[in-house]
Amino acid sequence: xxxxxxxxDPLTIAEEWRTSGRGVAIATVIETWGSAPxxxxxxxxxxxxxxxxxxxxxxxxxxxxxxxxxxxxxxxTTRILEFGVADETAWKVGLSCGGRIxxxxxxxx
Numbered sequence: 532x533x534x535x536x537x538x539x540d541p542l543t544i545a546e547e548w549r550t551s552g553r554g555v556a557i558a559t560v561i562e563t564w565g566s567a568p569x570x571x572x573x574x575x576x577x578x579x580x581x582x583x584x585x586x587x588x589x590x591x592x593x594x595x596x597x598x599x600x601x602x603x604x605x606x607x608t609t610r611i612l613e614f615g616v617a618d619e620t621a622w623k624v625g626l627s628c629g630g631r632i633x634x635x636x637x638x639x640x
Contacts, residue, residue, distance in 0.1 A: 541585030545576040545639055554579035555639040556600035560587050564615070565630035576639075579604050587634050588614070600636050609637045 542557070549555045560573040568589045575585040575593060577600035587596055592614050599610055615631025 539584070541574040541576045544584045545574075548576065548578050548582075549639050554604040556603045556636055557639055558587050558596045558600060558612075558634050558636045560632055561611070561635045562633040563630065564632075567630040567632050569632075575600075577601070577604070588632055592632070596634055596636065603636045603638050607638050609635065611635050 545555050545557055556577045558575040558577065560567075560569050560571050563569075563571055569587055573585070573587050575583055575587045575596060577583045577597050579601070581597060581601065583593070583597055587593060595614070596612060599612055602608075603610055612634045613631065614634075
């Protein structure tokens with residue numbers, strides 16, 4: 532028997548949160564270049580209260596994505612975020628490993 536705990540899929544969590552009446556955004560990794568902690572298709576779900584589940588990168592990048600998700604939930608306007616070492620923002624959010632990622636953030640339902 533495996534001693535690993537079951538970790539629910541972020542999309543399942545997103546649907547549960549949405550069904551319970553929470554405002555929810557989904558962030559999805561849509562492109563990576565070079566070194567990236569999560570592959571294309573990685574998901575992070577965020578509710579209007581700042582609760583989150585899943586991962587799109589790690590470190591402070593996720594903090595930046597969570598902040599943008601709050602605006603997406605409020606406005607309903609999707610966003611594409613890009614973080615990379617050529618971008619001054621990358622150093623601020625801790626992405627100094629030589630990679631770049633693009634993340635699509637949308638409000639659910």
